[in-house]
Amino acid sequence: MATILLIDDDEMVQNVTRELLTLLGYEVLSAADGKEALERAGQAAASIDLVLMDLSLPDINGLQLLPKLRRTLRPQVKVVLCTGSMCDQNTSVEEQGAALDAVLQKPFELTTLKETVERVLAS
Numbered sequence: 001m002a003t004i005l006l007i008d009d010d011e012m013v014q015n016v017t018r019e020l021l022t023l024l025g026y027e028v029l030s031a032a033d034g035k036e037a038l039e040r041a042g043q044a045a046a047s048i049d050l051v052l053m054d055l056s057l058p059d060i061n062g063l064q065l066l067p068k069l070r071r072t073l074r075p076q077v078k079v080v081l082c083t084g085s086m087c088d089q090n091t092s093v094e095e096q097g098a099a100l101d102a103v104l105q106k107p108f109e110l111t112t113l114k115e116t117v118e119r120v121l122a123s
Contacts, residue, residue, distance in 0.1 A: 002121055003027040003044065005069075007037045007053035007062070008082070013106070017052070020110055024117070034060035034068070041072040048073055050121055052104075055083035066099055078120045080104055 004021055008014040009032050018028045029044055031037035034057050041048060051069055055062040062081055070077060079099065084106035101120040104112065 001025055001027055002049040003029065003047045004117070005029050005031065005037065005040055005044075005048045005051045005053075007031045007034075007051065007057065007065075009033055009054060009056075009058050013054075017113070020113055021052075021117070023110075024114055026117070033057050034065045037065065038068060038072055041069055045073050048077065050078040050080065050117065052080045052082060052117070055081055070099075078123070080116060080120055082106055082108070 004026050006014060006018055006021065006028050007030075008017065011032070014030055014032065018030055021028045027047075029040050029048070031040045037053070051073070053062050053065065053069075057065065062083075066079060069079070078101045080102045081100050082104045101123065102116050104116050108116075
C-alpha cells in the first residue's frame, strides 16, 4: 500500500480527498500548510510515495514548497499538484513542469483522482 502526503489548507477538501484516497486503499498523511507538510515529511520521509498538494497554501505557494519537500523526502518523490486556479498560475506551473508528475484540476472526480494517482505511482 502506497503512502500519500496530502497538503491542502481547505479542511473540507482535505477531508473528502483523504476519504477518497483511503477508499482507494492508500495510507494518507495530511497537512494544512507548508510548515506542517515539512514536519510530516520529516517524520515519515522513508514511507511517503507520493505528494498530492494544493498550489495555494496560506504560508507558501505549492511551487515554492516543492524543492523543500524534495530535499526533505528525496529528489525523485512523485508529486501531483492540485489547483482550482490554473489561469493565474499557468506560467509558474509550466516552468515547474519537469518537477511535477501531474497537475490535477479542482474540482476533480474520484475516477480522475484514481487514474492520476495510479498513473503517477506506476511511472
